[in-house]
Amino acid sequence: MSAPTTRTALVTGASSGIGMATARKLASEGYAVYAAARRVERMKELETQGITPIAMDVTDDASMRDGVDRILGETGRIDVLVNNAGYGSYGAIEDVPPEEARRQFDVNVFGLARLIQLVTPQMRERGDGYIVNVSSIGGKIYTPFGGWYHATKFAVEGLSDALRLELAPFGIKVVIIEPGAIDTEWGGIAGEGLMARSGGGAYAEQVRHVARMLGSEQSGPMRGSKPEVVANAIAKAVRSSHPRSRYAIGMGAKPITYARRVLPDRVIDGGVKLMFGAAGRMR
Numbered sequence: 001m002s003a004p005t006t007r008t009a010l011v012t013g014a015s016s017g018i019g020m021a022t023a024r025k026l027a028s029e030g031y032a033v034y035a036a037a038r039r040v041e042r043m044k045e046l047e048t049q050g051i052t053p054i055a056m057d058v059t060d061d062a063s064m065r066d067g068v069d070r071i072l073g074e075t076g077r078i079d080v081l082v083n084n085a086g087y088g089s090y091g092a093i094e095d096v097p098p099e100e101a102r103r104q105f106d107v108n109v110f111g112l113a114r115l116i117q118l119v120t121p122q123m124r125e126r127g128d129g130y131i132v133n134v135s136s137i138g139g140k141i142y143t144p145f146g147g148w149y150h151a152t153k154f155a156v157e158g159l160s161d162a163l164r165l166e167l168a169p170f171g172i173k174v175v176i177i178e179p180g181a182i183d184t185e186w187g188g189i190a191g192e193g194l195m196a197r198s199g200g201g202a203y204a205e206q207v208r209h210v211a212r213m214l215g216s217e218q219s220g221p222m223r224g225s226k227p228e229v230v231a232n233a234i235a236k237a238v239r240s241s242h243p244r245s246r247y248a249i250g251m252g253a254k255p256i257t258y259a260r261r262v263l264p265d266r267v268i269d270g271g272v273k274l275m276f277g278a279a280g281r282m283r
Helices: 017-028 040-047 061-075 098-126 147-170 186-198 204-214 227-239 253-262 265-279
Strands: 008-012 032-037 052-055 080-083 129-134 172-179 246-249
Touching (some): 008 017, 008 098, 017 032, 017 080, 061 098, 098 147, 129 227, 172 227, 186 204
Parallel strands (some): 080 129
């Protein structure tokens, strides 16, 4: 009998945070993991754990095609795609330049969608595969100065729902991961961008408060959950032959999701003002 084929996973945004934790978790479960990011030098540590770092820019079509072609050439398959690459562009909607708004969609939505297009044919031929899209609780709820970011995550939710129905007949499972507040560098970077774009204008006072809150999970009293809790949820999903369509995971994720379902917008609006100041960012 021939030896079983090793299952292969591609994880984007793997140079830090959720992506790095997910690459490690899947490798520990026996996957041949390719960790993709622009900053390859930050993934050297992963090589010691048998993970293969590859350079990939999700705004560059040739970069994505080259990465997928390399993996298929070396392993013949991609069983799991974890679309984790993304960032939060914060700023008052009137202050964010159109080119930055487009870049937010290029990274968070169009790069994700293009990788799905590239990996789907070989999954469909095998009649199996998992596409895991890391959305956010920010695809359910909203915060001040995060309009462009939230728009991308709401888009990922809708795209993923449609994709789940399209690919189900071919045995491909589509899973949405909705992290709450997670202890990564994401919030600090988003806060810096917010201050740069809107820190000195009409919104300055509120912006300073929100920028402090965005980074509170790293240094404040309300630190977010560790990235490993999200990685564990992803691993659980791809172990299941019938995964849930959504996994709300991490600090605040489940109560926020429930509140959004049952409460009217006016109540949510008031709650967001209080909750955002208390709980920091939602990623």
